[in-house]
Amino acid sequence: MDGEGMNTLLASEVIERTARRAVKPRIFEPVWKWAERNVRLSVRTTNTPGQYDSGWIAYTRGWQEAFSNPRVKEIAICAAAQTGKTESILNCIRYAIAEDPGPMMWIMPAESLARSFSETRLQPSLKDCPPCAEQITEDPDAFKLLEMHFKDCTLNLVGANSPAQLSSRPVRYLFADEIDKFPEARAKEAGALELAKVRTTSFWNAKTILTSTPTVESGQIWQAYLNGTRHKYFVRCPHCQHEQELLFPQVRWPKDERTKPGAEWNVDAVERLAYYECPACRHHIEQNWRHAMIRGGCWKATNPNAPADRVSFHLNALYSPWRTWGSIAREFLEVKDSPSGLQNFTNSVLAEAWKPVQGEAVSEAQLLDLRADYPLGTCPAKPHFITLAADVQRDCVYFTVRAWGQDEESWLVDYGKLPTLESLNEIMAREYNIAGTDERMKPIKGMIDSGYNTQAVYEFCSASRGRIHPAKGWEKLAQPVKQATVDFVPGGRGGMARHIALFHFDDCAFKVELYIRRIKDRQGPRWHIPFNIGPDFIQQVTAEKMVERKNYRGVPEQVWHRSHKDNHLGDCEKIQLVQGYLLASELRKPATPPLAPESTAPQGQHNIWQTAPTRGGWVGGWK
Structure with a gap:
């Protein structure tokens, strides 16, 4: 048979299959009921293998029923981690492939996550479900990790960091996972979620499922939840039958x-x-x-003004059988x-939006209240170790030096302004007196903000052989601190690339920790400054305050605003807290004299400062 005849046959098969599906009576049933008949969980994808049973996570029936409801267009699930939502959303995909097919897209924050998810969880679950397995074609090239062609539909997985992929094809079903980690709008382009939603407009029966743990009130999942029905799960007290949310x-x-x-x-x-x-x-x-x-x-809806086609759910970890x-x-x-x-x-855990405290800048009086009875240049008690933090500017480098004691208590022992990055080597070699003793200690670790003059910072840190690391703050980060490895070429071009550990940190979180908790509210580990602190330090550490503004969607959000042009010493102290975060486990141990970087730890003694400059970075160097 020639190619034209083959194409005609394939086309006729598609037409016949579509016609049969069109005249076949549809029996609408909740997704979870269909899944209990057709889904068998494998040891490859879960630690609870066997026939799917929604009874022990009965709350997931709510959004599975909403998916089966033809009147519902958008489902938003604002839920804690480890509540069973991913498996229940997979049920929706399996149901759509087998019973009501249409082009589908699953979006995750990054393509690498989508690829891993497809390989380890999605594809095995489809092969283990008989109705879905029947839809898989015999052509192996049609069932790839990021693009799966079934007999009656196609499923694409994309990363939210790829705008071209998000806007390249129309879809009927849109599944967006962890949307608060998606890139938001930029000056030249809409946000990732907005780009993806446009792809559904050509289908009158389109459905969109949004899931995520929340971040802040202006975050996408929290706003989607507020704009929907705001369903909450109510249970009865076994003693008095009072109905309540946990x-x-x-x-x-x-x-x-x-x-x-x-x-x-x-x-x-x-x-x-x-x-x-x-x-x-x-x-x-x-x-x-x-x-x-x-x-x-x-489930009970708590927003009577919500559109009927926009359903939203909230669930915290108190309901989770895994907690x-x-x-x-x-x-x-x-x-x-x-x-x-x-x-x-x-x-x-609580699946609630974080609400930063809005208020005036830290006052001079509040900062001066933190003065302790020791002079600049002296450690008032024997610390575990001393760290340096630096902020690079166009014509100078600002720095602070902190001594860290038991339970993350810390003392500012030095600060200042230097002409060059190389001048930091003098500070790293500077010895500080320990009050009441003849001992002296010098900084043993350091961290530099790499936001300005990045190449020079990388080269300087690389030359320190693991004693000093670059750090970069981000407005939104999924975790307080995240270690990465970056490549750079000394001199900027040509030559062999080098590797260095870079620490990303949540800039807003550490500002709240420094200015609100440590200074303003005096909560958490004690944070001291010397009695003879200078006015330049006071001015720069009181230069920022939190204010409210509306983002591009018109949603109020709280941001840090600089009221004075120089806040560099405040940034240094913020980076000191990043180091304190990384050192927290060590700071809960009894104080012992730290070893010099060049020394060899005696047999049986733990030298936390033996770091490899190109692998493991800060934390990995402890092991």
Whole structure:
């Protein structure tokens, strides 16, 4: 048979299959019911293999039923991590492929994530589902990681960091995962989510599913949740039948010698003894009641003004079968005093938007209240170690030096302005007196903001052989600090590329930690300055305040505004907190004299400063 005849046959098969599907009676049923009949989970993709059962995560039935509802166009799921939402969304994809096909797109924050997800989870789950496996063609080239051609539809996976891919094809089903990590609008182009949504406009029966843990109030998932029905999951108290949403303030634990024998919480005891208290009858609800409560629960819309075709859901980790109420209480106690720890708990566990405190700049009086009885150039107590932080400008370099003690307590021992980057070597070699002793110590680690004159910073840090690292702040980051490896060519062009560890950090989170918590509210680890601190330091550390502005979508958001042109010493102190974050585990150990970088640790002694300059970076060098 010639090629033309083959094409005619293939076309006729497609027409015949489409016609059969069109006249076949449609039986609409919730996705979760279809999945319980057709989906079998494999050990390749889950730690709970076997026939899919929605009963133990009954709350996922809500958005699966919404997907089956032809009147619903957009579903937004604002949920905590590890709540079973991904598997339930996979049910929606499997259902669409087998029962109601149409072109589909799954978007993740980056293409690398999409590729890994497809290989390890999506494709195995489709092959393990008989109705979907029947739709896979025999041509292996048609079933690629990022583009899967089925008999009746196509599924593409793309990264939100690829605008061309987002705007290249029309889709009926749009699945957007972790949308708060998507790139937002820029001067020349709309945001990733807006670009993708436009692709659905040519389908009258299009559906969009948005999922993410929230970040801030102006974040995309929180706004999608607020603009929808705002469904919340209600359960009944086993003692009084009071209907309620599970909320973290109702998680309680005894406050006695068992849980707090001294100044610190015994987190093991808290995790073991925590319970949920009904706000109506005050009875203790033990953990073993939760499964029955969730199975008998129901979703209730709380926004009567929402469009009927826009459904949104909110779910925190108190419902998750993978978390106990005690483990959540423990996590709260462990992170509440760490930089951005409370924000991460609020986002990833409570599934709530973080609300930074808006207010005036730190006052001089508030900063001066942190003065301690020691002079500049002296450590008032023997520290674990001393660190340097620097901020590079066009014609100078600002720096601060901090001594770190037990439990992240720190003292400013030096600061100033230098003519060149190379001048920092003098500071790294400078020895500081330890009050009451004959001992002297010098900085043993350092970090430089690489936002300006990046090439020079990379070259200088590389020459330090692991003692000093570059750092770069970002407006939004999924975690407080993220280590990466960057390549650079000494001199700018030609020659062999070198590798260096670069630390990305959440700029807003560490500013809140420094200006609001440490200085203004005096919370968290103690943060000291010397009694003879200079007016230049005071002026620069009080130069920023948080203000409210509207973003490009007209949504209010809180940003840091500089009220004085020079805030460089404040930026140095912020970078010091980044170092404190990285050193936190070491700062909870009893103080011991740090070893010099050139020394060899005696057998059996742990030298945290033996770092490899091109691999492992800061944290990896401890191991």
